[in-house]
Amino acid sequence: PLDTVSPASQRPTESTVRIGLVLPDVMGTYGDDGNSLILRQRLRWRGYDAEIVRITLDDEVPDSCDLYTVGGGEDSAQKLASRHLTGSPGLQRAVERGAPVLAICAGMQVFGEWFVVSDGSRAPGLGLLDITTSPQASRSIGELVVDPQLDGLSQPLTGFENHMGATVLGSSAAPLGRVVSGTGNGAPADSTDVDRAASGPGAGQRVEGVVQGSIIATYMHGPALARNPELADLLLCRALDVDSLPSVDITAVEQLRRERMAAARR
Ligand code: GLN
Numbered sequence: 001p002l003d004t005v006s007p008a009s010q011r012p013t014e015s016t017v018r019i020g021l022v023l024p025d026v027m028g029t030y031g032d033d034g035n036s037l038i039l040r041q042r043l044r045w046r047g048y049d050a051e052i053v054r055i056t057l058d059d060e061v062p063d064s065c066d067l068y069t070v071g072g073g074e075d076s077a078q079k080l081a082s083r084h085l086t087g088s089p090g091l092q093r094a095v096e097r098g099a100p101v102l103a104i105c106a107g108m109q110v111f112g113e114w115f116v117v118s119d120g121s122r123a124p125g126l127g128l129l130d131i132t133t134s135p136q137a138s139r140s141i142g143e144l145v146v147d148p149q150l151d152g153l154s155q156p157l158t159g160f161e162n163h164m165g166a167t168v169l170g171s172s173a174a175p176l177g178r179v180v181s182g183t184g185n186g187a188p189a190d191s192t193d194v195d196r197a198a199s200g201p202g203a204g205q206r207v208e209g210v211v212q213g214s215i216i217a218t219y220m221h222g223p224a225l226a227r228n229p230e231l232a233d234l235l236l237c238r239a240l241d242v243d244s245l246p247s248v249d250i251t252a253v254e255q256l257r258r259e260r261m262a263a264a265r266r
Contacts, residue, residue, distance in 0.1 A: 002021075002024075002033060002036070002037065002052060002054065003052070004021065004051070004052040004053065004054035005051050005052070005053055005054070006053070006054065006059065007020075007053055007054075007055055007059045007060065007061075007062040008059075009053075012049065012051070013049055015048070015049060016049040016050065016051055017043055017048055017049065017050040017051075017066045017067075017239065017240070018050075018051060018053050018064070018065045018066050019036050019039050019040055019050060019051070019052050019053065019065065019066065019067055019068070019069065020053050020055055020061075020062065020065030020067070020068040020069070020091075020094075021033060021036040021052050021053065021054050021055060021068075021069055022055050022061070022068055022069065022070035022081075022085075022091065022107070023055060023056065023057060023070065023081050023084065023085075024054060024055075024056070024071065025056045025057055026057060026073055026077040026078075026080050026081055027070055027071045027072065027073040027077060027078065027081050027106060027107055027110075028071040028072070028073070029071060029072045029073055029074070029105075029106075029162075029221065030071075030072065030160060030162070030221035030222070030223070031221065031222070031223045032069075032070075032071025032072055032104045032105075032107075032221060032223050032224075033071060033223075034223035034225070034226055035069040035071070035102060035104070035223045035224060035225040035226075035232075036052045036069045037052070038223065038225040038226050038229075038232050039067065039069070039225065039232060039235065039236060040052055042229070042232055042233065042236060042245075042248060043236060045248050046245055046246055046248075048240075053065055057080065057084050059088075060088045060090065061084075061085060061088040061089070061090030061091050062090050063090040063091070063093035063094045063097075064090075064094075065094065065099065066099065066239045066240075067099055067100040067101065067102075067235055067236075067238075067239040068091060068094060068099060068100070068101045068102070069101070069102045069103075069104075069225075070101070070102070070103045070104065070107035070110075070111075071104050071105070071106075071107055071221075071223075072104045072105030072106040072107060072163075072221060073105075073106040073107075074106070075106075075117035075118055075119070077106065078106040078107075078109060078110050078115070078117075078123075079117070079123050081106075081107075081110050082110045082115075082123055082124065082125055082126065085110065085126055086124070086126060091126070091128075092126065092128065095128055095213060095214055095215060098213070098214045099214055099239070100214050100215075100216070100235045100238040100239050101214060101215045101216070102215075102216055102217070102218075102224070102225070102231075102235055103215060103216070103217040103218075104217070104218060104219075104220065104221060104223075104224060105161075105162075105163055105218075105219050105220075105221065106163075106165075107217065108129070108131070108167065108209070108210060108217035108218065108219070109125065109131075109133040109165055109167065110125050110126060111125060111126050111128040111129040111131075111215060111217060112125040112126075112127075112128075112129045112130075112131035112132055112133055112167070113125055113127055113129075113130070113131065113132050113170075114132055114133075115132070115133040115134070115165060116133065116134035116135060116165075116190070117135075117165075118135060118164055122134075128212075128213075128215060129173055129210050129212050129215060129217060130169065130170035130171065130172035130173040130212060131167050131168060131169050131170065131173055131210055132167070132168050132170075133165040133166065133167045133168070133188075134165065134166065134188040134189070134190050135164050135165060135166070135188065135189055135190070136164060136165070136166040136183075136186045136187060136188060136189055137189045139162070139163065139164045140161050140162070140163055140164075140182070140183035140186055140219075141161065141162045142160070142161065142182055142183075143158065143159075143160060143161075143181070143182060143260055143263065143264075144158065144159050144160065144161045144179070144181070144182030144183070144184060144208065144219065144220055145157070145158050145179075145180040145181045145182060145260055145261060145264040146158070146159075146176065146177040146178065146179055146180060146182075146184065146208045146209070146218075146220075147177050147178045147179075147180055148176060148177040149174070149175060149176065149177045149178065150176060150177070150211055150216070150234075152230075152234045152237075153177075153230055153231065153234060154230070155228075155230050155257065156180065156257065156261060157176070157177060157208075157218070157220065157224075157227075157228050157231065158220070158222070158227055158228065158256070158257055158260040158261075159218065159219070159220020159221055159222040159224050159227055159228070160220065160221045160222050161182055161183060161184070161219045161220065161221065162221065163186075163219055165186075166185060166186035166187050166188040166189075167185040167186070167210070167219075168185070168188060169185070169201045169207075169210060170201075171201065172212060173201060173210045173211070173212045174201055174210070174211045174212065175201060175205075175207035175208060175209060175210065175211070176207075176208055176209025176210060176211050176216060176217070176218055177207070177208050177209060178205060178206065178207055178208070179206035179207065179208050180264050181263075181264035182208075183206075183219075184206055184207055184208030184209070184219060185207055185208055185209070185210075185219070208220075214238070216231070216234075216235065226253070227253065227256060227257070229248070229250065229253055233245050
């Protein structure tokens with residue numbers, strides 16, 4: 001239904017922009033696959049050829065896409081994802097050459113050094129982000145509003161969060177923004193993590209998401225790019241290496257942001 005192509009297919013034209021949808025078969029809760037649709041549609045509206053390359057557990061991960069998105073998932077799914085992406089390191093090569101990547105929730109956790117899931121077991125991540133994740137005292141579920149701290153973003157970000165994991169940043173990582181309402185990265189219940197949390201970037205503040213190199217990661221589902229077009233265009237500008245794109249106004253998106261901001265203030 002997403003109208004996608006496989007990693008082995010040829011680029012239809014030299015100028016076609018290829019969006020790598022990473023492991024939608026295991027990572028894509030709460031409509032996160034929609035992030036790739038939003039990117040493709042916003043490219044097409046601006047006259048670019050664009051296609052979604054669907055990269056599953058059966059595929060080698062290509063390093064040739066122009067940008068990548070990876071969604072959230074359950075604990076067992078994210079372990080599978082981490083194993084596959086470690087065994088077929090195309091995404092790591094793409095990050096090395098600076099390809100933009102958007103990672104949501106479990107996708108963000110998998111990109112870190114390690115993550116502890118609810119049964120207490122610790123799994124290795126890809127080491128692309130200087131973060132670690134372990135369980136909070138209780139699950140965070142609900143709407144999230146964030147004041148972005150990334151150059152190029154001026155509007156508040158909104159999304160839906162549902163996660164047990166709390167993510168702590170090391171010195172190479174920066175938060176995506178400050179939490180206005182909701183949990184965001186949260187605080188781990190485990191004492192070793194609490195020590196790390198006390199010294200890293202964003203320590204003592206309520207922060208959300210991670211920015212490191214070409215990767216932008218967040219706990220926001222929604223899908224995040226449908227709700228935050230400015231973030232979608234920032235990723236596209238980086239992928240196309242342009243300073244700006246013609247604006248596309250979507251009234252419903254603006255209305256939703258206003259509604260969420262008003263709810264956050266109440
Ligand atoms: N399993 C992870 C957690 O609960 C991620 C969940 C998600 O992607 N929504 O923290």
